[in-house]
Structure formats: structure tokens, C-alpha cells
Amino acid sequence: MMKRLEGKTALVTGAARGIGSAIATAFVENGAFVYLTDIDDALGQEMAASLGEQARYLHLDVRDEGQWQSVMAQIIEECAVLNVLVNNAGITGFEEGCFVHDPEHASLMDWHAVHRTNLDGVFLGCKQAIQAMRRSASVGAIINISSRSGLVGIPAAAAYASSKAAVRNHTKTVALYCAEQGLPIRCNSIHPAAILTPMWEPMLGEGPEREIRMREFVQDCPMRRFGRPEEVAAVAVMLASDEAAYMNGSELNIDGGILAGTVATPKTASET
Numbered sequence: 001m002m003k004r005l006e007g008k009t010a011l012v013t014g015a016a017r018g019i020g021s022a023i024a025t026a027f028v029e030n031g032a033f034v035y036l037t038d039i040d041d042a043l044g045q046e047m048a049a050s051l052g053e054q055a056r057y058l059h060l061d062v063r064d065e066g067q068w069q070s071v072m073a074q075i076i077e078e079c080a081v082l083n084v085l086v087n088n089a090g091i092t093g094f095e096e097g098c099f100v101h102d103p104e105h106a107s108l109m110d111w112h113a114v115h116r117t118n119l120d121g122v123f124l125g126c127k128q129a130i131q132a133m134r135r136s137a138s139v140g141a142i143i144n145i146s147s148r149s150g151l152v153g154i155p156a157a158a159a160y161a162s163s164k165a166a167v168r169n170h171t172k173t174v175a176l177y178c179a180e181q182g183l184p185i186r187c188n189s190i191h192p193a194a195i196l197t198p199m200w201e202p203m204l205g206e207g208p209e210r211e212i213r214m215r216e217f218v219q220d221c222p223m224r225r226f227g228r229p230e231e232v233a234a235v236a237v238m239l240a241s242d243e244a245a246y247m248n249g250s251e252l253n254i255d256g257g258i259l260a261g262t263v264a265t266p267k268t269a270s271e272t
């Protein structure tokens with residue numbers, strides 16, 4: 001197999017499972033040295049160990065600037081450069097069960113919690129990566145994992161949608177800033193939808209209703225199925241590689257065609 005990321009050093013946040021672990025795996029398969037980071041240390045370590053000598057696990061809570069600084073310092077000390085950052089860590093706010101996050105009832109605490117991980121985490125990652133890449137004269141690519149929810153309104157997940165929309169916009173600001181500064185750092189966003197990962201578990205539940213719910217969640221998807229984490233990882237490999245040297249400030253949807261149409265009409269109160 002052609003190794004498209006040979007010689008590159010990458011950092012992936014939220015890499016213990018789901019889309020992050022698929023991206024880390026694809027990066028290693030393509031020749032990169034990958035730092036997998038997460039707050040779930042047991043799972044993160046297990047994942048990194050399964051990838052062999054080209055992978056290493058470090059604890060990183062994306063909400064904590066001090067942790068970002070230590071991780072960046074360690075990477076530059078060990079590898080001299082950082083070429084790729086994937087800001088993947090994200091939460092829906094539904095991890096502990098399905099709560100209402102609509103614009104009328106969402107609590108300020110829940111709103112802030114979702115933004116702290118999804119938006120503050122991406123802001124801090126971009127900030128620390130730009131500084132580390134500048135100091136080490138690295139040719140860099142930053143990939144921010146937004147969502148289709150960052151492109152359309154989601155009545156039941158207001159905080160998530162708002163945080164992901166902000167990630168989309170910040171990606172473009174970072175791309176322009178780096179270009180303005182003459183830094184060889186590209187920044188692009190990926191917008192997945194309905195990718196079957198553990199993030200969906202609280203919404204799918206167990207038992208006989210699970211299959212029905214799965215079908216319901218993809219009924220507006222032209223391809224009538226969930227996407228696979230590997231399908232997102234393939235696009236991340238392309239954006240991280242030199243093949244995407246002229247892609248900057250762009251957004252790529254991976255959603256089975258959901259956003260190609262206008263079927264996502266919100267339910268009326270009597271239907272919910």
C-alpha cells in the first residue's frame with residue numbers, strides 16, 4: 001500500500017474510540033507516527049498499544065490549556081516536528097442519557113459543558129498547534145471535526161449544533177490567519193453525519209427497539225445506512241497528506257448525501 005503520510009508526526013484528540021481511533025489507525029497504516037490522546041486512559045492506552053511502535057498514548061483533556069502545552073512540548077522534544085493535528089474530541093451532551101437540549105429548555109450549565117469540549121477544545125488545539133508548528137518550522141495540517149449539525153439547525157441539540165457551527169467558522173479563521181502570517185499550515189473541517197460509533201449508544205439503547213431506532217435515524221439519509229468511522233478516516237488521511245496541499249479553509253461533508261437535499265424538516269409538536 002502507498003504510504004501517504006510517511007515521515008509525518010500527528011496528534012489525534014479523542015482517539016480512544018470511534019472516529020478518533022479510526023483516524024489514528026489509518027494514519028499509522030499510512031506511515032505516520034501518531035500520538036493518540038484522550039481522557040479515557042485505559043482505552044486510549046489499549047488502542048495505542050494495538051497500533052504498535054508507530055503509536056503512543058498521552059493523556060489530554062482538550063479543555064485544559066496546561067495539558068495542551070505539556071503534550072505539545074513533549075511531542076516537539078521527542079519528534080522535533082508536529083505535522084498534523086486532528087481536533088476530533090467531542091461530546092453531544094447526551095452521554096449520560098438523552099436530555100432535552102432545545103433552545104427553550106437547555107440549561108446554561110449543559111450549554112457551557114458542550115461548548116467547553118467542542119469549541120474551547122478546538123480553539124486551544126489550534127492555538128497550541130500553530131505555536132508549536134511555528135516554533136519547530138513544521139509544514140502543518142490542522143483538521144477540525146465539525147458535523148453536519150454545524151451546517152444546519154438541530155432543535156433537540158442546540159448546544160451541539162452551535163458548537164459545531166463555531167468550529168466550522170474558526171477553521172476558516174485559522175486558515176486565513178496562518179496564510180496571513182506566511183505559515184505553511186492548512187486548516188480544514190470535516191462534517192460527518194450518522195457515523196456509527198459509541199457516541200450513538202445512549203440514543204440507540206438496547207433491546208428490540210434498537211433496530212427500529214437505527215432505521216429511524218437514517219431514514220433521511222439517501223444511502224439509508226450509518227457511515228463507518230473508517231469512511232471518515234479516509235478523508236482525514238487525504239486532508240493530512242500533501243495531496244491536499246491546495247485545500248485550505250474548506251469543509252467536506254461525509255453524510256451519505258443527507259445535506260444534498262432538504263428532507264430534514266423538523267417534527268411538529270404533535271409528532272414529538
Ligand SMILES: NC(=O)c1ccc[n+]([C@@H]2O[C@H](COP(=O)([O-])OP(=O)(O)OC[C@H]3O[C@@H](n4cnc5c(N)ncnc54)[C@H](O)[C@@H]3O)[C@@H](O)[C@H]2O)c1
Pocket residue numbers: 013014015016017018019020037038039040060061062063088089090091092117145146147148149191192193194195196197198199200
Ligand atoms: N458519530 C457521528 O455520527 C458524528 C457525527 C458528526 C460529528 N461527529 C464528531 O466526531 C467526533 C468523534 O465522534 P465519535 O462519534 O467518534 O464519538 P465517541 O463518543 O465515540 O468518541 C469521542 C472520544 O472523545 C473523548 N473525549 C470526550 N471528551 C474529551 C475531552 N474533554 N478531552 C479529550 N477527549 C475527550 C472520549 O473519551 C471518546 O474517546 C466528535 O467531535 C463528534 O462530535 C460524530
